[in-house]
Amino acid sequence: MMNNIFLIETIGVQNWTYILVGVTFALYIGIAIWSRAGSTKEFYVAGGGVSPLANGMATAADWMSAASFISMAGIISFAGYDGAVYLMGWTGGYVLLALLLAPYLRKFGKFTVPDFIGDRYYSKTARLVAVFCALLVSFTYVAGQMRGVGLVFSRFLEVDINTGVIIGMIIVLFYAVLGGMKGITYTQVAQYCVLIFAFMVPAIFISIQMTGNPIPQFGFGSKLADGSGMYLLDKLDGLSTELGFNEYTEGSKSVVDVFAITLALMVGTAGLPHVIVRFFTVKRVRDARKSAGLALLLIAILYTTAPAVSVFARTNLIETVSDKSYVNVPEWFKKWEKTGLITFTDKNEDGRIQYLADTSQNELVVDNDIMVLANPEIANLPDWIVALVAAGGLAAALSTAAGLLLVISASVSHDLIKKMINPKISEQGELIAARLSAIVAVCVAGYFGINPPGFVAATVALAFGLAAASFFPAIILGIFYKKMNKEGAIAGMVVGIIAMLLYMVKYRLGWFDEVTPDKSEWWYGISPEGFGSVAMVLNFIVSISIMKFTKEPPENVQDIVENIRIPSGAGEATH
């Protein structure tokens, strides 16, 4: 018995990581081989017979990316209250998805989002605009995921980031190309289990350590376990103001901006093609509704835990390093310093770490991502938990990357080749085209992962803004406004996208001016991240105005709309 404990102690973080990552990767590949796709229908929509629970788990894994798993809790821990924009934005979108989109798109019964846009607006132009948006949204998103894979590899296994990206590419390539939607669905089910376990275990341990409450959601509203009788949040508010930051529970963004960003993220979530397409894989309309609910429930487990992790991590960080002597910092501090994610510059040369809001005196810079990745080490948890976080981060990044790659390959092989270039292509030919485009997409994504354009962070926000500004209004109007015609929809999408792009380019990337304009110049104080909501409103207004002056849609299209409003007889997804 003693021997065993000794053995576990000596395995070490590095080897634990190899073991856990190796086992999970073997699992994903095994599932891919077992569930490989034999037809285009299996490739695009997993044969259309996925159970609501499996689809809910797959949607949750598909949705929760490296950003949700690794970055979000860290961002919240520095943003405090303002972090709510991500928490509400990335969950509230599922209410819109469940109530306004998923059931009707499932009834419509096609393979892709451009399929719906193209048929509902009886127009190849509309389809082409939709394909363009789907590709733009998915590529910007996927590049970030590959980068996330590379980062996890490099930090935990001490390989080069680029090697990490290439290993990730090979794994994704293997199961996305072989399995298509069917393979992806069942690997995502496994990935959900891995990532949620990996996120919850350290959170529960730390919650017990700090507050004695094993449920993190309650823990961060509880009193501290140190016997002081003080509430954790009060303590953090106090620590924050002492160091010159805003009170943690207050935040610093304007109400207008918080409102706009939350709306843009919600609507963007509901408009993301790789999320929408998941609801094409279930059998009946009622299954689509139910699986949206299950997906959100499974996502909410992580999203309600993340703000607790943020509070624990922030308090721990301040207590461990603030005004402490640099020579005595714990081991994890030095380790992460090597990666460049923590930097300390002793400005006043007193040998102590001054962590302050005032940038002229602050000596410590901490990267967002550390808060989740180093959290178990900061809290002195055992090695296997540290390794578990690495496996969880990889599961989150890989599952999202695979979902996005599938949207890209379906857009090319189905929407472009089959529907526009060569309608006579055989089933086998289309399947080959789908696999080839998946391979090309992986390579392009890998390229961007290795050579990330400087604006990756900006473009992820852009992906939500674009989805909000283009797809969401077009789909909503397509379902709820029978008289909406192609002229209106196309004009709305084009105006929405262009407005969004221009605002991003001007105020986030700063390409129009010598320097990026200050935030005092933002329209009504709305940040580029929040502008998607304005662009969406613009899309609605343009669509409806143009529609008033143009021909109403043909009778058969109006019949389609009446048909998708009725849930029965959904049948199977078809070409």
Added chain:
Amino acid sequence: MTKSNAKAYWKENIRYLLFLLAIWFIVSYGAGILFKDILNEIKIGGFKLGFWFAQQGSIYVFVILIFVYVRLMNKLDKKYGYDE
């Protein structure tokens, strides 16, 4: 199925949607953003209420809303003979 049946079904569906989306708006944009400062005067345990709605409460309500919708719609489908 007759056309008027479909129309009545759709009308009830829209009523449900408006009701559920109103709650969706009130908990997130209302309690979590616009009225956060007022609600923050109230404390439940260590949580200020506005902060709690923004980072916890709204998410719980979202989940409940979807499951209520699922139930309502399954009943509605049955009532109009659209269940399968």
